[in-house]
Amino acid sequence: MLGVKMAGLSLIDDIRAASRLMVRELGFMDATVAASDYPPSAVHTILEIGIRGLMTSGELGDFLRLEKSSVSRLVRKLIDCGELKETPDELDARSKLLSLTAKGRRTLEALHEFGRQQVRGALAALTEAEQRTVREGMMLYARALRQSRVEGEAETAA
DSSP: OOOHHHHHHHHHHHHHHHHHHHHHHHHTSSOOTTTSSSOOHOOOHHHHHHHHOBOOOOHHHHHHHHOHHHHEEEEEEHHHHHHHHEETTEEEEEEEEEEEEHHHHHHHHHHHHHHHHHHHHHHSSSSSHHHHHHHHHHHHHHHHHHHHHHHHHHHHHO
């Protein structure tokens, strides 16, 4: 925590400004993202189920940090659109497992291609050393954000 106290407001404000710019540049201020007809939460749902495989709505909500009611509406919309399907969980009859349909897998590939193209274009302006710095810095920052949230939640629960 000492390092944070010593970090100047300029550093903190620069990181905040960069974070806001990235959100805007990645299109997350738009109603739909990643050249899809879906809002960010739906895009992340398709990506995470596609990457991680079968999961319940509860697991999805925990992972995406969304309220249960929001996840329920989101899942219903993606099922109605033909992107997701529910199957009974053989280990727990009360649960249903979410997976991508064939349409969902096509959407997943389109999302991956869009995202890769977006990153590829940005990285093209950087040297290889700068590219590695970006990757390492973003990974460190993302882990630190998660750790800070988890620690904050633990303090609140105590």
